[in-house]
Amino acid sequence: MDKQLDTLLRQLTSIEKIQQQTHEFVQDLPDDTIDSSQSDSILLNNRHFFRNKDIYVSKHNRYAPYPRHTHDFLELNYMYSGSCVEHIDGTRVELHTGDVVLLNIGSSHSLEALGDDDILINILFRNKSIHLDLLDKLYDSDSVLFNFLMNTTTRNQTEPLFIYFRKRGNSDVTHIIDTILSEYYFSRKFSNQIISSYLPILLITLVRDYQSEIMNKSKQRLNDPVMLTVLKDIETDYATVSLQSVAKKLNYNRYYLSNLIKKKTGKTFTELLNQQKLLQAQLLITSTKLPISQIIRQVGFSNKNYFYNKYQQKYGHLPTATRNQR
Template sequence: MNSNLNELLYRETAVEQAQKNSHQFTMDIPETSLDETRNTLRLTDNYFFANKEIFISKHNRFAPYPLHSHQFLELNYVYSGSCQQTIDGVPTTLQTGDVVLLDVGSKHSIDYLGENDILINILFRTKDIHIDLLNKLKNSQSALFSFLLNISTGDFNHLKSLIFRNTGKTGVSTVIETIMNEYFFPREYSDEIISSYLPILFLTLTRDYKNTLIDAGMDQYSEPVIFQVLNEIDHHYDTVTLDSVAKKLSYNKNYLSNLIKAKTGNTFTELLNKQRLSRAHLLITSTKIPISRIITEVGFSNKNYFYKKYKESYQHLPTIDR
């Protein structure tokens, strides 16, 4: 265990000191990054990913954190002690070394953390789940593969969280703590190393937990062509069409369309729009490129249609993210 990391994590922050004195929750992010329109605290990604691809923080101790959801994926890791959470209505106790992966929209609250309870939050976005990673995981027959693939294809009817219990025989803690050291004590190439370790983390979770995370519904993703379609969308979202994919893969267009719908629960257009909107959202929140230009760059030809789909996806117009 890195002594510098240990010292940093146990050191009380200003927010922790305030919560320790008041025994009440203290908001630790700007109000502009909150969305309370649905009577639930919703954390948006414009604050967390302004200058980085992955955001890591220690969860503040000494007060409960209210029920909330987020626009991004969250991985919680219990560095030490224990943690009581309620995840989508289900009370859950996490112990040292346990990991929970929460999908976009998953609602959870976190109970009071004591002095020795160190919970780490690792935040990342769906765009960080690349098709290449899914291809590596697809033969594992694990629930993690199914979970990540459902996120990638935009299936919002699937399980919203996965819990990985520490068995004492996995390398997950080593991987996570390597990521933490690069993040909290950055050196040259730290950002690149962190990004490279994200798929390593997923692969380690799959390898070490595959026997306890079997998913009976995996057969629906055994069709290799689905990965080829997703790969085309992932890499050529700005120009790809169903016609071009069908031609490239030597499939009848109508047959391929029906197969995509049957295997993913989404039409080709829905999958393509999801990828285009994700890319547009990233550009809108992290660059100064005019929205009109972004619309064209990601492949939309109709401005009104883009605004309609953007609002459906993010519950507000793109101008709010500027």
């Protein structure tokens, strides 16, 4: 165990000092991160968490219950020490040291108050951090994680779900997460790249070493190798790929493949392709100084007005506003 990291995680935060006295929840997020328009839960958007990175790490504040909330990103909860009780989509889940819960986009959960020794770590990441080469590696094992992440990637999940990983015996998961935490809290050169590289290693190790239990209200699965090929081509060749080229590669009729994609994913080929192009455009806008016009061409949009329209639909503002926020 990293003593410096352990000491940091056990220190009282400013929020914890208040909650320790009052045992009442204190909001620690900016107002623009929270959407309280839903009557039954709070929606946390990704505006605060992913401004400059794809992965966000935090320690859960102790001594007060955390209200029911949902979010539009993936969340991994790791029980660093002690234990806790979560209520996820109506299911009571009790975590003990070393246990992990992976929450899908749209999952709704609340937490009971943590005690002195209960250290819960939140690792948040956008689904674009899950590359399809990882899913390809997991496919042969028919793993629950593969099905979970495929449903997340394609938004084909009609009901929120989560995976509960129970620790059994010795595993490298603890070491991997400690490394991620150390790189995050004691940032050095290339820390962000190291954290991003460790994420798929963490997920694969969880599948290999832990006893997993998938929790969902729907039995729907998507583990079709044809769809994996389609999605992988979209991810890697988004600027040039077409429905015709993928159909030719798979030796499928173009219209049959189009209908199959719609049936399996709930979206058309064009919608999936635009989703990937917009993700890449947003990444280039926030991480480079390239002119917007060059980015539009680089990600494969031929019509500038069409791009601006789709971008505003997805992100709620124009590309220039995204760059100014950075």
